[in-house]
Amino acid sequence: MTARDIALWIYTNYPKECAAKQERSKNITTEAALIQQLVAEIGAHRPQxxxxxxxxxxxxxxxxxYxxxxQSEQQQVEKTESLQRDKNSLPAEPFLQLLEAHLYPRLGQFxxxxxxxxxQRIDEKRSSNKRGPHGNHWLYPDLVAFEDLTRHWASSIIKNCVTEVRARRFRLWSFEVKILLNRSNVREAYFQTxxxxxWAHFAYLAANExxxxxxxxxxxxxxxxxxxxLIRIDKNDPSESEILIPAxxxxxxxxxxxxxxxxxxxxFSSVIQRVWEFHRTGSIKADEWTC
Incomplete structure (x- = not known):
């Protein structure tokens, strides 16, 4: 529930108390003002x-x-990780009824x-070097992104000049994706990222919650x-995702x-192959990039 949802619930279920609160305050003269005051107090009293x-x-x-x-924070993390191992089971809590794989295309769209x-999705299971359970988690990111720094340049002369002098024409981004970040797993997830x-120009940890x-x-x-x-992924509307902390x-x-x-x-090899082709041709085949 949002703070407003809670305020409306209080107003509906405790009318006498709300009426008394309104009478005590000269500034609360309307129903809307009372509800807004409840919303503000809910937010202000979060630490308590x-x-x-x-x-x-x-x-x-x-x-x-809210x-x-x-469940403890550690139990929430363990439940999330358990869901990754057993994709056929769905936990009871709504925000955990989600797989990391569902977030990759949403992050890519954002x-x-x-x-x-x-x-481009990087699947660690396609690695030739097997390091045991979760051994490659700390080696490969979930997604890699390519940024064409010349995409808005109109002059072909400038593009050719930059190529000849070997100036930078692109940037590579790296992303580690999680369903949930809390105090129990935040440091492990961060240092995994x-x-x-x-190796990348930019590194991001992205999470749904x-x-x-x-x-x-x-x-x-x-x-x-x-x-x-840090990026917050909006699973319902990827365009509403946001960069909370710039890398x-x-x-x-x-x-x-x-x-x-x-x-x-x-x-990962295919990503580097496309980077090389971009340097040779100056063009990008968008349909080759998938997540």
Whole structure:
């Protein structure tokens, strides 16, 4: 429920108390003003609510959603990961009835609209080097994106000149996707992103749900140290997704690391192949990029 949903529920179920509150305040003269006051007080008292009731949780998207759960934060993470292993089972809580695979095309759509990027899914299962359960999680990102820095240039002379002087014509982006981020898993997810995205110009951790203000605060601190950004994915309307924390750009690609990834994974190798073709021809085949 949003804060407004809760305020309306209070107004409907506690009319006498609401009437008394309105009488005590000279500023609350209408029903709408009373409801707006309740909304403001719910938001202002969030820290006290969290301390009084561990079961109350909120998301960090807008509008912020409040919900009640008896699961600990660690249990929520474990349930999410369990769902990844068993795609035929659906957990009871609505926001967990989702797979990471469902988020890849939604993130790709947002990146295409917001930044004109071409995205490619990197499937770690296509790696030749098997490192045991989850061994490749820390090596390969979920998505890689290509940005054509010359896409709005009108002059072919400029494009040819940039090619000849070997100036930069593109940037590569790397993304690690999660369904849920909370205080229990935020550092592990962040450093997984640091590990598997250190070769790219931009690195982002993207999630459908970001739970609690402390989680977002931790991500801002980590961003200041390591430069990995944060994207909130709107699963219902990808165009409403947003970059909450911008990533810090690296000026150079780590080609040694890219060589390792490309030599072991066919998806990553195909990305590098397309980068090479772009340098040769200056053109991009959009239908070759899929997520």
């Amino acid at each position: 609510l969290f301390k009084a009731y561990n079961q109350i949780r909120t998301t960090e998207d807008r509008p912020r959603l 919900y009640w759960t008896d 990146l295409s609209i917001d930044s004109e990027l071409y995205t 640091v590990s598997n995205s250190s 970001i739970e609690g203000p402390e989680t977002l605060k931790e991500l801002r601190i980590l961003n200041a140290l390591h430069g990995v950004g 810090r750009e690296r000026l150079e690609i780590d080609w040694t690391n890219c060589d390792r990834l490309a030599s072991e994974n066919t998806d």
